[in-house]
Amino acid sequence: MVIDPFLAADDVVQADHPAVRAAAARLRGRHPDDVGFSRAAYEFVRDEVRHSFDADDPRVTVTAAEVLEHRVGLCYAKSHLLAALLRAEGVPAGLCYQRLATGDGGFVLHGLVAVHLDGRWHRQDPRGNRPGVDAQFSLDGPRLAFTVDPSAGERDYEPVYAAADPGVLAALRARTDVLTLRTAGLPGEPLGPDHRAVEQALLRQGWRPCGAGDWAIALRSPDGTAAARISPFDPTGPYTAALYREAAHTRQVPALYAHRRLAGGGDLQVLEWLEPVPHAAAAAFHRAIAERSPEVAELVDVVRSVHERARRDLPWCGPLDDNPANVMRGADGRLVVVDLFYADGPDLYAAAATDPDRVAALIPEAERRFMTEIPLAGSGPWDPAEREAMRAGLAAADARRAAEAGP
Known part of the structure; x- marks a missing residue:
């Protein structure tokens, strides 16, 4: 063990x-x-x-x-x-x-x-302990406070x-x-070990679907105060969580209630509930980040530090994402930035289709097991034949690597 x-x-x-x-x-x-x-x-x-x-x-x-x-x-x-x-x-x-x-x-x-x-x-x-409880x-x-009744x-x-x-x-x-x-x-x-189990557990607890993107789906908590971002495959998830923690003092990132890596390369983030903002406000916030304006200077310093770690550690780490949809507003009215980091999906998935041995060499199977299950709600949908071919190609590449490694 x-x-x-x-x-x-x-x-x-x-x-x-x-x-x-x-x-x-x-x-x-x-x-x-x-x-x-x-x-x-x-x-x-x-x-x-x-x-x-x-x-x-x-x-x-x-x-x-x-x-x-x-x-x-x-x-x-x-x-x-x-x-x-x-x-x-x-x-x-x-x-x-x-x-x-x-x-x-x-x-x-x-x-x-x-x-x-x-x-x-x-x-x-x-x-x-209290009357009737003697742990x-x-x-x-075990001598626990409560004995379960199956x-x-x-x-x-x-x-x-x-x-x-x-x-x-x-x-x-x-x-x-x-x-x-x-x-x-x-x-x-x-919550269960992978994205499917997490989604089903939250749905049973009353969370409701509230959106989907290329990499993840989102559920809203029963009381409306939190959102769960569930991705089958997201190499940048730990770096996004690190940004939210390290830049929390700026109040320009969302409150991160919980983060967990999921089996197969998935990622779960539970955040405060956020609302969209007008395009002009989002674009202005992104410009301030790009120019390191004084009001966002501390945020930018953390963003650059964490992004540099991600680019050093991850193959196919993309540049900062300046999508206006990534600027949102908290319940208290402040603007926050989300999902700045992302894997370079087009290049990564093109490599998985044409050079699966390279992908297998750079990303362990346990960290990409569900890479063909991302929603692709924005740029998709998946072509079923292409997805199956990608799965087969990666499985064959993993088999070749296992054979080369020997017993």
Whole structure:
């Protein structure tokens, strides 16, 4: 089993945050062995961090550092902190989920942590105890806050994830008052591994189709505050997400609620809901970017830095996209720029059709498995025969590479 991802820090499970590291070090100082430390970290989060609903506290906490600072959070947020504390001291930890019935015919995800000790995963529930709830740290079978009832449609999801579920992050980050999630808005199942599973899971949760382009489709959240951009194949997705994170302070990019790479080279971004703007306003914003006008200078510096990384790392990375449709307006009225980075589709897909061995050599199969499933809503549709020929050509190229590599 590969453990490294379960020791890594990210922008939610912040195992590298100074405050998290300091808290973990204090616990480790009192408990030098991994089991004792893991138990102490669990009990700290369970008992010292209040569950938002139990405390009737409206503050939204998502990241490990936020939970540690405010000492309050939902089950998911508390799990983020526990996983971060464990990873900070070298104990592999992941996130996992239960589906619980809500009593009104619906379901809600419940967040847990899995700690890897003695060669096995052990599920722990740091939710916080109350009358009728008695969760305990255990290496002899789970002692969780809730026992699922399969006859009621409840279930324990087996996978242990290295990163938080994007649907959970979107639900939390789209709110300013976490107590509004008591009755609605929390996901009822984790998102699946590829673009198809993600789309179907969100549709089941009430998200609605709201658009499609060449590379991705879009769904709108049930409350209208968020949009999910789902692409079967998008090499530039991680760089776009990096731009949104690194330029967030400018408020000239959309709020990124969640990002996940999907199986087969796909990409999921969950963003604040945006509205289109008049062509003239969009063109003026693009001109300001091109000229590095003072009002967008900080944004441009981040754009250029991230784009340079993308051009260095990716074959077929295109120039900046100055399509006016890429300038939009947030609910607060500010202009933001989206989807500046893109793969050079015409050249890439021409190469896939005429020189599949080159594409196979430069883009691993696992990162382009669904490249013939992008929507092409703007420049398409796909020609069925051409698409099938491209798939066959790439499969043959992969087979040749495998044969050359040998056993």
